[in-house]
Amino acid sequence: MRSFSYMRADSEAAALQQAEPSDVQFLAGGTTLVDLMKLDVLRPAQVVDITPLRRGPAGEIRADGDGLRLGALVSMAEAAAHPAVQSGYPVLADSLRLAASAQLRNMASLGGNLLQRTRCPYYRDTSWHACNKREPGSGCAALEAPNRMHAVLGTSPACIATYPGDLAVALVALDAMIDLASEGGRRSLRVADLHRPPGETPERETNLAPGEMILAIEIPAMPWARRSLFLKIRDRASYEFALASAAVALDLQDGVIRQARVALGGLATVPWRAHEAEQALEGKRPSDDVFEAAAEVALVDAQPLRGNGYKVLLGKRTIIRALRQAASMEI
Amino acid sequence: MSKAAPPPQDGMGEPVPRIDARAKVTGAALYAADFPVANAAHAVLVISNVAKGSIRGIDLFAAKATPGVLLVLTRENAADAVKRPSYFAEGGHASTKERPLSSDRIWHDGQIVAMVVADSYEIACDAASRIGVTYDETRPAGKLGGPGTETVAASAVNKKHKDPMVGDAERAYESAPFKIEVELETPTQHHNPIELFATTCLWSDGKLTIYEPSQFVYGLKHGVAEQLGIDPTDIRVVSPFVGGAFGSKGSVTPRTALVAIAARQLGRPVKLVVARDQGFTVATYRAETRHRIRLAAARNGKLLAYQHEAWELTSRIDDYLVGGTEATTRLYAVPNAATKVNIVRADRNTPGFMRSPPEVPYVYAYEAAINELAEVLGMDPVELRRVNDTHKDPITGAPFTSRSLMRCYDEAARAFGWSHRREPPGTASDGDWLIGWGCASALYPTQMSVAAARVRLVRSGAAHVEIAAHDLGTGAYTVLAQAAAEGLGLRPEAISVTLGESSLPPGPVAGGSITTASCCNVVAKACGQIREKLSRAVAQAKDGPLAGTNRRMLQFANGRIVDSRGNGEGLDQALDRLGTGAIEEYAEWIPHGAKPEGLQKLYRGSLDIVGGPMEDRVAFAFGAEFVELRINRYTREIRVPRIVGAFASGRIMNTRTAHSQYMGAMIWGIASALHEETELDERTARYVNKNLADYQVPVNADIGEVEVIMVPEVDRLVNPLGIKGIGELANVGTAAAIAEAAYRATGKRVRKLPIRIEDLL
Amino acid sequence: MKVNGQLHRLSLDVRTTVLDTLRERLGLTGTKKGCDHGQCGACTVLADGQRVLSCLTLAAAAEGKEITTIEGIAGPVGALHPMQQAFIDHDAFQCGYCTPGQIMSAIGCVREGQAGSEPAIKESMSGNLCRCAAYPKIVAAIRQASGEMRGS
Numbered sequence A: 001m002r003s004f005s006y007m008r009a010d011s012e013a014a015a016l017q018q019a020e021p022s023d024v025q026f027l028a029g030g031t032t033l034v035d036l037m038k039l040d041v042l043r044p045a046q047v048v049d050i051t052p053l054r055r056g057p058a059g060e061i062r063a064d065g066d067g068l069r070l071g072a073l074v075s076m077a078e079a080a081a082h083p084a085v086q087s088g089y090p091v092l093a094d095s096l097r098l099a100a101s102a103q104l105r106n107m108a109s110l111g112g113n114l115l116q117r118t119r120c121p122y123y124r125d126t127s128w129h130a131c132n133k134r135e136p137g138s139g140c141a142a143l144e145a146p147n148r149m150h151a152v153l154g155t156s157p158a159c160i161a162t163y164p165g166d167l168a169v170a171l172v173a174l175d176a177m178i179d180l181a182s183e184g185g186r187r188s189l190r191v192a193d194l195h196r197p198p199g200e201t202p203e204r205e206t207n208l209a210p211g212e213m214i215l216a217i218e219i220p221a222m223p224w225a226r227r228s229l230f231l232k233i234r235d236r237a238s239y240e241f242a243l244a245s246a247a248v249a250l251d252l253q254d255g256v257i258r259q260a261r262v263a264l265g266g267l268a269t270v271p272w273r274a275h276e277a278e279q280a281l282e283g284k285r286p287s288d289d290v291f292e293a294a295a296e297v298a299l300v301d302a303q304p305l306r307g308n309g310y311k312v313l314l315g316k317r318t319i320i321r322a323l324r325q326a327a328s329m330e331i
Numbered sequence B: 001m002s003k004a005a006p007p008p009q010d011g012m013g014e015p016v017p018r019i020d021a022r023a024k025v026t027g028a029a030l031y032a033a034d035f036p037v038a039n040a041a042h043a044v045l046v047i048s049n050v051a052k053g054s055i056r057g058i059d060l061f062a063a064k065a066t067p068g069v070l071l072v073l074t075r076e077n078a079a080d081a082v083k084r085p086s087y088f089a090e091g092g093h094a095s096t097k098e099r100p101l102s103s104d105r106i107w108h109d110g111q112i113v114a115m116v117v118a119d120s121y122e123i124a125c126d127a128a129s130r131i132g133v134t135y136d137e138t139r140p141a142g143k144l145g146g147p148g149t150e151t152v153a154a155s156a157v158n159k160k161h162k163d164p165m166v167g168d169a170e171r172a173y174e175s176a177p178f179k180i181e182v183e184l185e186t187p188t189q190h191h192n193p194i195e196l197f198a199t200t201c202l203w204s205d206g207k208l209t210i211y212e213p214s215q216f217v218y219g220l221k222h223g224v225a226e227q228l229g230i231d232p233t234d235i236r237v238v239s240p241f242v243g244g245a246f247g248s249k250g251s252v253t254p255r256t257a258l259v260a261i262a263a264r265q266l267g268r269p270v271k272l273v274v275a276r277d278q279g280f281t282v283a284t285y286r287a288e289t290r291h292r293i294r295l296a297a298a299r300n301g302k303l304l305a306y307q308h309e310a311w312e313l314t315s316r317i318d319d320y321l322v323g324g325t326e327a328t329t330r331l332y333a334v335p336n337a338a339t340k341v342n343i344v345r346a347d348r349n350t351p352g353f354m355r356s357p358p359e360v361p362y363v364y365a366y367e368a369a370i371n372e373l374a375e376v377l378g379m380d381p382v383e384l385r386r387v388n389d390t391h392k393d394p395i396t397g398a399p400f401t402s403r404s405l406m407r408c409y410d411e412a413a414r415a416f417g418w419s420h421r422r423e424p425p426g427t428a429s430d431g432d433w434l435i436g437w438g439c440a441s442a443l444y445p446t447q448m449s450v451a452a453a454r455v456r457l458v459r460s461g462a463a464h465v466e467i468a469a470h471d472l473g474t475g476a477y478t479v480l481a482q483a484a485a486e487g488l489g490l491r492p493e494a495i496s497v498t499l500g501e502s503s504l505p506p507g508p509v510a511g512g513s514i515t516t517a518s519c520c521n522v523v524a525k526a527c528g529q530i531r532e533k534l535s536r537a538v539a540q541a542k543d544g545p546l547a548g549t550n551r552r553m554l555q556f557a558n559g560r561i562v563d564s565r566g567n568g569e570g571l572d573q574a575l576d577r578l579g580t581g582a583i584e585e586y587a588e589w590i591p592h593g594a595k596p597e598g599l600q601k602l603y604r605g606s607l608d609i610v611g612g613p614m615e616d617r618v619a620f621a622f623g624a625e626f627v628e629l630r631i632n633r634y635t636r637e638i639r640v641p642r643i644v645g646a647f648a649s650g651r652i653m654n655t656r657t658a659h660s661q662y663m664g665a666m667i668w669g670i671a672s673a674l675h676e677e678t679e680l681d682e683r684t685a686r687y688v689n690k691n692l693a694d695y696q697v698p699v700n701a702d703i704g705e706v707e708v709i710m711v712p713e714v715d716r717l718v719n720p721l722g723i724k725g726i727g728e729l730a731n732v733g734t735a736a737a738i739a740e741a742a743y744r745a746t747g748k749r750v751r752k753l754p755i756r757i758e759d760l761l
Numbered sequence C: 001m002k003v004n005g006q007l008h009r010l011s012l013d014v015r016t017t018v019l020d021t022l023r024e025r026l027g028l029t030g031t032k033k034g035c036d037h038g039q040c041g042a043c044t045v046l047a048d049g050q051r052v053l054s055c056l057t058l059a060a061a062a063e064g065k066e067i068t069t070i071e072g073i074a075g076p077v078g079a080l081h082p083m084q085q086a087f088i089d090h091d092a093f094q095c096g097y098c099t100p101g102q103i104m105s106a107i108g109c110v111r112e113g114q115a116g117s118e119p120a121i122k123e124s125m126s127g128n129l130c131r132c133a134a135y136p137k138i139v140a141a142i143r144q145a146s147g148e149m150r151g152s
């Protein structure tokens, strides 16, 4: 690990006062940041510890008629255990509960979770030369090497790294927003616009400005989100990132799907909203045929490689299974 | 008694709680990196990121400029520091003949090219990351069967290996009514004990102390002495607790000599804790294998022919070999067998022992083939094994010292409920989960080594056992206390045990499941010598309750020496008669078939192991495992709700520790079937998933019910105490049972490991 | 940093983790390093009563926190914590290397109310790898100790 200067920020203002924003990393739970600094992948000159902000609004969960507001420094464990999350947004609670481990969920913040980096092994291990995300222009080792874990959606010839997180997938399905602050002021952004597909610049992972801070996640009121779930498929029964995941919500009235939400994880370079699948569901009565058709369109643009071809079929099956389960939920 | 401490049956030992348990649950147990060593400097390795070629240059400028850096060892300043290691398979000590830092040559990915030593671990890591190494790279050949590798017959390069052979398998196969031919593969696997490979070296007055987790402290002492060119008596290895090993800490790896050299040069202790990812290439692993198997049988299931050709990967430097046909040919009566093992040299680090090194890959392949044969025959796989059970070695005709395979099947099948099996494949399910059952045999050769030990009995009735053996979590501390307690008629609580210290009388490597048999027998022998002396003293005494009795009729019980009527005296009085405050006996034990020179060899840190197929007898332990899988109809996740194993392995010394050993090994079997695989990037011959997130081992939630049945077995031939090894038996065969269950659930035959979601979609 | 009730004033390299501070500076080697990257759980300690991974916690960020390690849970005069005793009773380890982390995590699991059922325990303990694979016995130990911990 390279040396850095450490600063503890007791207020939002203090956190945003940065000499050189592009050299700053915020420290929340540290479970991504410290890990990647040890691996020499991230080398910030300054680390700004924002955990004291937990004592303010950034550490609060608020639920009211307008929806749900989750402070960026709320831990994954707290959010997963919150009654409003569990009852109103099962998809969200599941996405947190099924992620990482109990220890990591105690440490990790929601804001940090959204900004976790890919688990692509060639990115995480600096002894591999070719990684466009880590060293722009160096190539992509994963295209030809074992790539069982890599993405089939949203890839580019420059990078096929999977976005590994679970929470963001649920949030994208729920049309969530994030509140941001920087020295220049505040703004909000759709979670769906936070992560950038790799394109030709995989090193630019998000649409945050350097030094910009996430304050909170806002989830709109959505009563029918009670019929929602997050299905995560992995080899191990726990403590593993998704090979494929689906966040689904169904507005089922009188046996007809009025509205549907489908987002995918483990399959794509960014949290992936499957709008076409949603359209294929809306107005239909739930049935295996309808679910299969929706799954089919969701992966129609998939671009499999040697090691991850199975993800196309697995992705479809994950969607079908999630939809079947959601349709039969007792709510 | 809880599940953890099964009641002992005929002849089994009590489930005495581990005598080192308290140290382990309080954090007091000192593993290698835990020893308080004042003023230690910290070392970090720099390893190559190419697999073949040579070093062009090493840029040390930035590293050396980092404040706090004390030393950087490279080929520039340490090329002659390490003498050529002797390879263990050629009678030496080391895991490889690779001589660290000796030249520009790169033999494999992750080879040590430099070692940084600094005032702190943080500085050493930082400096190591600033070292730039450039290479002249040539295209490596790292994959089994890939272009550029070199295949040779094992029998041509290894004098000890003879391909087992009997009858005329080719002809028998051609003319048989029922037959199959299958090809199977097993992957690269790494031991990944949770304890990292740590080494601390400390010089004082020209003498070296090494704290390193070791399965063989004598081997480490002599191996390092050889590599440093110093007298072995000047080295002491300390390794009282080992945080898991599974074979990875059995022989000397290149790092140790480097740490010793740095410590000597700096005049300061040096501590190296090898990072998890580096452990994949600076120690050993289980190499991938390929198998082509043909089996033929008569209508009634009797095997007629067995042909097996196998390929195992090794490095360019060392011809590592497991040769598991020695085991497979002993499983069933087969009149015609032809086997051939090949090794394939590639640009990889040298493989090494990993829990049941030959048996895990070979028995998986053989047992998977047997299960397929059962289907072709339309037979219950248990019945197919029964028909082919045997009590003599199919290859040599020698008798088994004992063999209870079918008793294991019967007990495990009953506990599992095998009689409710559903046919054909794909017909059992529970909601969205497809259910499949499978079974397979386990076997493991009973191996033994010469050993020496010292036992001291003091007036208070306490005794102390000393032997340079090792407890890797196997329970060796506890069973040796039990052996001494039994030998001296004391309670186990009265016994203390010191292990893992190279100044003690030599015990064997803690590998090949040889510790319990070899060490309990030598401790029993030392106790016998103590009994003999004390019995003689009390019987030949002029007075006392036992004076004039026949000393051979005396018994040691409850801290006393008694005759058949219960008259007797305390051990303190007996010691008084000898006129000593304590009695200490040194013993050496030589198992059947071993040479007496074996002990001199062991004192020099070399092994002489006997067992398995011997000239006049064959010694193996057996077991049977049954498993249930649940596989999701849609997404094909594979879950293991239950597994049952029954094992017969001679005398069980402690049903508690044995239960844990069997259970842990069965879970290893599950891991090898469904989880573990080191991925290789073929173009660069480099490992990809060198960490505990991507190299998958099971987590708690993966493990359902694990039922262990210990089948009592009395073996009077194998050794005086009738002990066989147990540590490696139970992960043999598991993968074949699981492969069968996966087939039964889904109708898909997967002939490679691990079996993953994508194989069943 | 307060460790096991004792306040330590340390000047440290800013890069030092809580794990390395405990082991290399404070001589508290009961907490183990198995991966250094949050992938094994061997380094689990309690920070302000919550189980966390000490290998991914910078010592600087732990300033002012109460850290509890395996050395800090036994009672006075060496009476074992019920979880320690339960691990012995159920032979919930072999090599013992993952054990301090398992025990600290198990205490956290009970305190978080995750020890109500076997599946809940298994999920909640899946962040602690045991290569010796003592898993079923770890679950049994937690079931035993959770009753005793609630009782006391």
Ligand SMILES: Cc1cc2nc3c(=O)[nH]c(=O)nc-3n(C[C@H](O)[C@H](O)[C@H](O)COP(=O)(O)OP(=O)(O)OC[C@H]3O[C@@H](n4cnc5c(N)ncnc54)[C@H](O)[C@@H]3O)c2cc1C
Residues within 6 Å of the ligand: A024, A025, A026, A027, A028, A029, A030, A031, A032, A033, A034, A035, A050, A072, A073, A098, A099, A100, A101, A104, A107, A108, A109, A110, A111, A112, A113, A114, A115, A116, A164, A165, A166, A167, A212, A213, A214, A215, A239, A240, A241, A242, B693, C037, C038, C039
């Ligand atoms: C072994 C392992 C397994 C895991 N498994 C899963 C899994 O299954 N599913 C899953 O979803 N995740 C998983 N994770 C990832 C884990 O959830 C993330 O590391 C964690 O959520 C990150 O949160 P943090 O608070 O620790 O972030 P930090 O490490 O503190 O920060 C991460 C990044 O976000 C930035 N940041 C943090 N907070 C803010 C903010 N408020 N505003 C702006 N920038 C900010 C930091 O500067 C840094 O760049 C796993 C991690 C590990 C180590």
Ligand code: SF4
Residues within 6 Å of the ligand: A118, A120, A121, A122, A123, A130, A131, A132, A133, A134, A139, A140, A141, A142, A143, A158, A159, A160, A161, A202
């Ligand atoms: S997939 Fe992306 S992150 Fe991975 S090696 Fe290629 S460029 Fe780097």
Ligand code: FES
Residues within 6 Å of the ligand: C032, C033, C034, C035, C036, C037, C038, C039, C040, C041, C042, C043, C044, C053, C054, C055, C056
């Ligand atoms: S050492 Fe911290 S999780 Fe492995």
Ligand code: FES
Residues within 6 Å of the ligand: B194, B243, B244, B473, C092, C093, C094, C095, C096, C097, C098, C099, C129, C130, C131, C132, C133, C134
């Ligand atoms: S007891 Fe050995 S790793 Fe758990």
